[in-house]
């Protein structure tokens with residue numbers, strides 16, 4: 001059995017995913033970096049069978065699992081009555097069901113290592129957002145999943161979540177394109193609505209996850225941390 | 236007021252405890268009732284008959300069935316002013332024992348039911364510039380519960396859905412969420428209604444369906460309330 005503690009990070013090719021791999025790596029985690037497509041740990045997590053197989057491949061390769069960071073996400077937007085049904089369920093089944101399938105497949109391994117789970121929710125899951133009904137529902141569902149599994153899996157496994165606000169990732173370029181403005185304008189538009197007057201760096205969001213994963217957070221379970229620059233006070 | 240009191244209210248899962256009580260209260264307030272049920276036809280028909288409404292069989296997890304339900308109600312009874320997404324299923328299962336099908340079905344009914352209903356009623360409500368939608372979630376979504384991860388996740392997702400839709404569908408349509416604590420209906424297992432359980436509830440008893448119905452109808456009719464989550468729960472959650 002490998003002696004380094006092993007973390008599975010999903011969505012590892014994305015803006016936040018890359019920072020998670022770097023941040024957890026710097027904190028001495030051995031990382032299985034899962035992606036949607038390509039590489040040894042590719043999986044479409046909306047499919048329960050592929051989630052099971054991903055966990056099996058991680059165990060086969062590393063012999064153990066100490067941390068699951070469910071960071072993968074799908075995102076589309078549309079008005080609720082014109083939202084294509086397949087797209088709506090694709091978002092919910094990727095983000096919420098996929099995280100559930102992973103947790104279910106990982107739980108026996110995490111019990112052995114007395115490990116932890118961190119779900120990446122979103123500020124929009126807390127506040128809701130127009131035309132983001134699928135995304136917001138999926139991310140709010142992760143908050144519920146966090147609270148349910150924290151109670152069920154204690155004391156062996158700690159389960160927490162983060163609900164970040166706007167992060168400086170390539171998605172912003174997409175948002176700017178959709179709004180027909182420059183990237184700089186997009187950033188300052190978001191920043192204006194945030195008390196700290198800026199958007200988050202991926203690095204500081206990854207640091208919040210690294211904290212929840214660490215022994216410093218050994219007394220945290222069922223909690224949602226909100227690194228969002230002060231936009232919400234709600235839970 | 237969002238609706239004149241001779242307009243139509245649709246309640247899903249109105250063959251069950253909370254749905255039936257909600258339908259009764261809405262009928263008492265003057266609404267014409269569309270009573271949705273799935274398997275319990277006898278209950279659905281008898282509620283409809285008692286309230287002078289109509290019963291409609293439809294599976295809320297099936298988007299086409301819900302479209303047809305809404306179309307039939309609006310043809311036969313008139314435009315829907317109030318839609319209550321109440322149909323739900325609850326089963327306690329440990330994480331490792333949750334089958335793919337159990338997960339899927341819980342999500343499709345408890346979350347999908349509300350999504351399917353909203354997408355079917357929203358265009359008409361928007362056109363008429365009036366409408367009110369209430370989702371029935373659960374107090375468990377706020378605090379979690381062991382051996383109920385599919386239910387808790389689906390009900391928490393429902394709260395996020397309600398908050399999104401409240402923003403999206405304003406100002407014409409209001410969307411609110413009621414998150415009941417344990418209530419005396421067939422859904423609640425014996426293990427969650429005995430003395431050991433109620434001793435941990437500040438008000439020392441489980442709720443009555445009428446006590447949830449009054450909250451649902453209040454939110455449905457409150458003209459300046461949208462995106463709110465109200466949890467009548469006997470004090471189980473105080474936060």
Ligand SMILES: NC(=O)c1ccc[n+]([C@@H]2O[C@H](COP(=O)([O-])OP(=O)(O)OC[C@H]3O[C@@H](n4cnc5c(N)ncnc54)[C@H](OP(=O)(O)O)[C@@H]3O)[C@@H](O)[C@H]2O)c1
Nearest residue numbers: 248250251252253273274275294295322323417418420422
């Ligand atoms: N009782 C509680 O302690 C409690 C607490 C918090 C939240 N809630 C929520 O309150 C709501 C009402 O529950 P209840 O306590 O009144 O339970 P209930 O008496 O068991 O009623 C459930 C209702 O949902 C209907 N239903 C289930 N699946 C359906 C489907 N696929 N399509 C259409 N209808 C369907 C049932 O119809 P048929 O019987 O005709 O099939 C029944 O009318 C649920 O959403 C539940 O989660 C209940």
